[in-house]
Amino acid sequence: MTNAEITSLEGRRFAVVGSGYMGGGIAQVLALGGATVALADISEEIAVKNYERLLTESDQFVADGLFPAGATELLRVNLRPAASIEEAVADAEFIEEAVPEILAIKHETLARISAAARPDAVIGSNTSTISIATLAEAVQGPERFLGVHYSNPAPFIPGVEIIGHAGTSAATIGTARGLVEAGGKHTASVADVTGFVLNRLQYALFHEAAQVVEAGIATPEDVDTLVRTTFGFRLPFFGPFAIADMAGLDVYNFCYASLQTGFPERFATPKILTDLTDAGKLGTKTGGGFLDVPAERLPELIAYRNRAYVGMQKLLDELGPAPIN
Structure with a gap:
């Protein structure tokens, strides 16, 4: 089964093992998407308690306009607490x-899941830090196992990392991507390396930000302001490669050289950037770069970019500042 063949979660049977904040949020996403979802934990009592919490939480989300009207009723129909892990996954x-x-x-949990599950069931882990290959050691039928990493809060963050290990079958990856996308999310398939991609990028930014503060260059408040109001302002619409293409890869190449005067090792020019600029592929202005956007x-x-940024500012003005201070 490929992801192109999956268009709906209606009638599909899912299980989420771990009913806490992340697991509960994932269960909400899947159940609101139309799947029948069994929610399990170390005991039926905990699963029931968290199930009730999810319903109460859904009522508040509906009242706040974050969930659609009727969401709680749909959760009552599609989501249920299970008596045990084995009963949930059967x-x-x-x-x-x-x-x-x-x-x-x-x-321990993955061993129980894979022993009780159907042999053709796809098993995903929401781990954000642990090697998928290491987790697969506990799974019967490791070819059906992969990482399916939702972000917090799961109902509201649209991106999901799909991480196969060396033994994960292509069919498993395709099915997982299709099911997650049918639940309204965007997927990105990445390799099983330390940090995967999401956290590798997130922590690289935090690491540099922390060094800026430790060196007395700026305060945490000023760093956050710059990130929110400059390059971070672009990120809901464009990823780093699209931004680089629009800025000009020759400009990026020059900026790396400038950064190297102060940080020669930390800001060594990436080879993929040098290769493109040497080939005369400078981004959107030449019609070729990382993403090969045609020059025409x-x-x-540019018109889309400008509308997007004005729209983002209007949204921020409507929401007002975050209640941090």
């Missing part, structure tokens, strides 16, 4: 493990 075609980030707990589409792209 007839599920997709199972998401979302227990604490402790290897022993995950191994540049006016359309």
